[in-house]
Amino acid sequence: MIFLISALRILKDAIFSPSLPLRTRFHLLLLQPITLITYTIEWTISRKFPHSSTIQIPLKRTPGYSVRAVIYTPKSTSTSTSQPQTQPQIQTQKKPLHLNIHGGGFFGGLPEGNARFCAELAEKSGAVVVSTSYRYAPVHIFPDAHEDVQDVAEYLTLNAERLWNADPRILTLSGFSVGGNLALAVAQGLAGGEYAVKGFTAFEGVVDFRLPPWLKPKPPGFPKIDPLAFLQPLFDAYAGPNRLRDMENPLLHPTLADISTLPQNMLFNIAGADILRDESTRMAERLEVDARAFNQARGVPEIPETPDGKAVVVRARVFEGQIHGWTCMPSFAVDVEKRRQAFGDSIRFLRDVHRAYGYTRVELS
Template sequence: MWALYSWFRPLCVALFNSSIPWKYRWRLALLQPISLLTYSIGSFPYIFSRPFYVEYLPIFPKRSVRALVFKTPGTGKGRRLRPLHIEIHGGAFIGGLPESNARFDERVAVETGAVVVSLTYRYAPEHPFPAGIDDIDATIAWIIKNAESRWGADSTLMTIGGFSAGGNLALAATQQPELQAPSPTSLKASVTFYASIDLRIPPWEKPKPARFPKTDPLAFLLPLFDSYPGPVRASHAGDPRMSPVIARGETLPPRMLMAIPAIDILVGEQQELAERLNAEQPGRVEVYVEPEGFHGYLEVPDAAVKKEVKDRAFDRAIKFLINTHGRHGWAW
């Protein structure tokens, strides 16, 4: 029932949720075939063989949080417990599945030895800000308490990452005191891919890079893509949980990797954050720009974007995480 509803959620909300404004409902109906296509691309490779197992984490009294857990057999060196990496999928805050990032998450587990827990959260327009980040914060708080007993993972050697909207939630989660130094469970690093980190600006007002297509076939969906921050933007314009680009430097991870595709309206806000933090502390943020990349390019089939192009970003991220673990006494 969960799978059936999640795959057809846009249509169900459009048809049966009368509390959602009409400007979102008709767009959700048109989004349905796109969702089926993207979910199929992300899920079908794992129908018969999975590098992960699914858990429903008992975070809330009346609902659980679906998570994919990646853990590779083997023995590490230097620490009793394995590193822990939290992953958060994208989907414009209105959908998505953690399976879409399974290729990268599997590599993290296999090549670094970390336990990877890939999370989901509630979606807009039914659940605008702060529902998504509230779910992530509560889930991470639960994971910190249960990581050792449940997965043999070390919450004191924890990193975080995310794709697109997941990158926003990953950096927004760092605003919680238990994820900041000097807390023992402070995040040691973050890895984000085409993160949407400035929600003060609606998507149709973001500056377009030189090679951005003149015509966007999905432009009619932009109001829907804005349904997470849009309804509360005016009252939360200064909230770093919504727009991590304005977060104070000391609240963010001490090491950060930002993988940025050049053909994306989100280039400027990511570079702005990286430049500010590196000006305060040189070398803190490592930036990788893929000249041929566009938003979401890491999640499309290899027939559309060559595997070696995607691996350039993934290789950089794996090396970054291995380096981070080594600084804290873990080798795989």
């Protein structure tokens, strides 16, 4: 099984990567059983929300290598115009293109890991949703994963219309945990061009690696004892080796990015009992101020309630009491209603973005 092979990569890196420090390899061995459990849960959930197809996406900056991505397509066809259409006409209309990037601390995860959200987004919005993988730490460190997802995005902009009749000019993104960080790097890479990102939503996204995990402020409600604290060095294996060199790099620290390089419409879903709460709320608050100034300079006096294709829109919501990764956990372990709200709000937000750029879902009988 793909998920088993992917999970055992941790063991392979621990045993067959002599260039890694012994301490790192020891931590990988400790991580392996946890990874098997996590991957099994992700794979099991993904069976309930199956993807439509799988592809290998070549990496432009690393010739000869590719990453695996899974595709979620809506079961019914949609239209990208508000004008009445006949069924044959509707079926030729282009769908929005959405790229999702999974989390996993940069050292693991599956593209199927966010199947619940990706499948629901495809079905309710009509978008073609591509969920991608990338190369993992500790063998690969910054900027490898960031370059990988930028290569994936470039491949999609060039091929999405041919492969799925999807319009890369209506491109939106989502990211879970470090996937949110990678998604914002994709947006920066495409900023100002033909395929500039129109919308983005993050779930517990990491936006600032200038501090290692053990120095990030703990919010109220954070567990007094972190059972995974012994693995914190691994969580820093991607960004930590060259932290001083990369301290001002907005690709790794999107909290430093200029708002003009970020998606036009952004929604941040923040877990209240997460060490990422502080950095996420600070970034969202800063962007809300910047958005008002940015819009006023362009003659838009107020930020609209929903995306309109003209204004820059920034929204953030804190889900109190929720821990990091809660949206990806099995239903018995989380507040299902809060997760439903987080996913529902994000899907509605992305649908509003699609609508602002001329796409409206039409259900076919």
